[in-house]
Amino acid sequence: MATEGLLDGARQLKIHGANGKHSPNVANGKANGVKLVRKNGLSPGVRNGMATDVHSKGKEKIRSKESFEEVPLYTAVMTYMGFYLLVVLGYLNQFLFAPPVAKEKNRKGYVPLYNRFEQFYSRYVYRRIRDCWNRPICSVPGAEVVLKDRITNDYGWTFEYTGLEKKCLNLGSYNYLGFAEASGPCAEESIESIKKYACSLCSTRHELGTSPIHLELEETTARFLGVEAAITFGMGFATNALNLPCILSPGCLVISDEKNHASLILGLRLSGATIRVFKHNNMKDLEKVLRNAVVQGQPKTHVPWKKILIVAEGVYSMEGSIVHLPEVIALKKKYKAYLFLDEAHSVGAMGPRGRGVVDYFGVNPHDVDVLMGTFTKSFGSAGGYIAGSKELVDYFRVNSHAACYASSMSPPVAQQIITSMRIIMGEDGTHEGQKRVMQLARNTRYFRRRLHQMGVIIYGNEDSPVVPLLVYMFSKIGAVVRTLVSKKIAAVGVGFPATPLMEGRIRFCLSAAHTKEQLDNVLDILEDIAERLGLKYSQLPRYKGVIQYEDEIE
């Protein structure tokens, strides 16, 4: 493992956290014998259970809790100071030592290729915690994952592989329903599809890249989502980047959530439409922007916009928040806008039947004009889809850049989706899918509640399987990720520039494949780390009782 100053700091702190196993609160709760009472009711989606007429109940729902606790002032100041200190040290370092990096050869007199600050940042700031990313794995990314061990002898400039491997509990991969499996029906059927269709058709969907497996996948996807039709593509990123431009043109307005994914932003930029941003999940701001747009029309000329498209995600992968879908739909109807919903992280992972946030809120899928999602996450595969009315999908079949120019989806990749989707729908004749959906919901609630109780700040909705734990300081990202790995837990750190400078975080992705014992293990270790590294920033009152895993069930 990397042995940098930061980690040494973490080691020193260890002395203080001698009995980190049980937090006082948990002990307290046990003594009083208080049992958890769910104040806030059940999650709206889950409450409706398998009810068929979920649509009509949409309005009476109680929203489940979503929290974005503010950072304490002291921490904010320290975070900035810490970052500036890193920058200053970086400049010093750069001034004193020549960096051991590749220099460009034979390009004398060329304009420098890179921006200086960017280069400085990646060399002298990012490099310090560079070992926390791109860690290679050598197994299936299931509930556990085997990391390839590597060390750095030069403070992160280069890495060497030690030849050792380390099995870690996996809280880093987007394996929400646990379909990343090297055996079982998904793997077996994918293997069969290679024998039948090979790995690639070497063609585009417009040419000779359509095989029955693609048609089956699209039919299954449409059925799964409860809409008329769907079209699929070989990559989720490209699904956004290459399809958004087909439905937009200059003179159109896009109102986009500020936390939208890079692929959406790229697609919107390529479209030539005007882009306005609303504050993350802030319905007041959305309405303000919408109203203003319709009333004012295009800038200067005041010609009305051709059309207005709201672009949002189901579950935000860096924030752990869930779109306020019923409100968004109400607003889009009120102002005659259209809605593009990216369900990359929510399809499969949300809702009583795993059909995404549409299912979670029990809204009518037809109220979302364009349903987009990816197969990379819950389905343990790759690729993306766009679904909606037949007219919409036909339009994409004809005009989509990806359908015309990009290669069609690999058959085993398609088969993995079909099989896992059937399992979720129960079409395989078992309750395996339903069990996984429930297990994920339960794991999510349990893990989040325990973290709240611990006094750390976590962002997002209590039903979101993406759990960002705020550590704020840049160097703490490194310290926490490294300590976690040393305790055999794989989690992801996210910092500037992927998040605002202030909001460095560790992200956990829960999975239906995790057991309670595994989660308890993680929580115990986190408790210890939170104590030692001072992550208990939360100033909210904490629940004192014992949180029972079994209570997280509907």
Place this chain on the structure above:
Amino acid sequence: MGTYWIPTNIDELLGGIKEASLLHFFLEGFLVASLLWFIFRKSYKKRDVHSMSKEEEDRLIEEWNPEPLVSTPRQDHPALKPHVVTGKAGHYLDVDGHHCLNLATHNYLSFADKPEVEERAIQSIRKYGVGSCGPRGFYGTVDVHLELEEKLAKFMGMEEACVYAYGFSTIASAIPAYAKRGDVIFVDEAANFAIQKGLDASRSSIYYFKHNDVQDLERLLLEHEAKMNPRKAKVTRKFLVMEGIYMNTGNICPLPALLNLAHRFKCRTILDENVSFGTLGETGRGVTEHFNVNREDVDLIVGSMEWALGSIGGFCVGSSFIVEHQRLSGLGYCFSASLPPLLTAAAIASLEEIERNPTLMSVLHGKCQDLHNALSNLGEAGFRVSGFSEGPVKHLFLLNPPEDLGKHQALLHDISQYCISNGVAIIPASYLDQIEAQPRTPSLRITANVDLTKAEMETVIKVLKQAASKFLS
């Protein structure tokens, strides 16, 4: 948009911080803050002045009548009734129930259905499952990715390679990773659509030169140099983007002449080898090997694993100085799940096949040449063949096409249908005409395959002649 946090944009966001001075850093920060405050305050006031009553606003909202989200496409568009390929798309394939010789998919080396390649993919599923469940940064880097990258770099004799999950997104992400607003890019007008999207994303100024016309490029470069004021020229990066073999014409680029010009005008070069990788050169190392140019003279080589290698995905190779940058700035690299391990393994297997089989390329070149010769004899039938004779992609153009674009396309569609019904899979190249940067002449795109025999080529010519006499006379 201040809230768009994409790493490539650090420089845009913190535009002022260029120099290594801390004081500068703080001063800029202060200035930007005051500027923002000033702008904000002003716009706030303005809105107050212009405000309407709520009723007026409601009336406007009531009256606004947006366009439909999408227009209804014409129902007879071929994309709505695509050909369905049942089974593997090998040297032969089944299209809509017809057993056909395959001259349509880009399976030049017959790796797409090679048992060794399939076996490797199957083994990979047994070890890694199907999806990688994460981007490269977040536990999506599987050891096979590292193996493939190392193999590719070694194969091309360059320092480093990086692998993308999708061929299209490779070049489309690579270009904007380097070229930014204010830079200039010179590009061949026949460049494929993925390149065009990369150019759009870069927001640089784009200059198209005539297809494979080195003089035209020189003219543009000179014009640009004359126009540019010297101070601005010092900070304006110049790029030259070209394809090894153009997907849209089948022609090979005059690489040595282009590199000469690039060197003279200090342009960085990006070479898209989606067709030429694994098909050109004595050992399949692409157009650089074909012309025997030093690969280090090209700044970045971009290749595809979707055609010759029979897998999915793409890659970039170059010096570490160049390629490393994409691991933080290539949008499609950073913000998308990594290539599924099984497809990575398939690409490795194919690459090994090329290395193991030293005569493979000369066989392929022979077949391409034979096919080219055969197709060249179709002049009387009404076709003109275009493309590099030893290259695997050819375009058949009509010598006397109808004026009307729709009719022209329909005619080619009919010819293609006829060929398919008669056991030869030949299809028109598909374009989105309204959004291509340059108009594309409709054509039948024909691909060669290493397993083609003389007898099969004769069948192809026979069927094409029959089709011509049926539709072109």
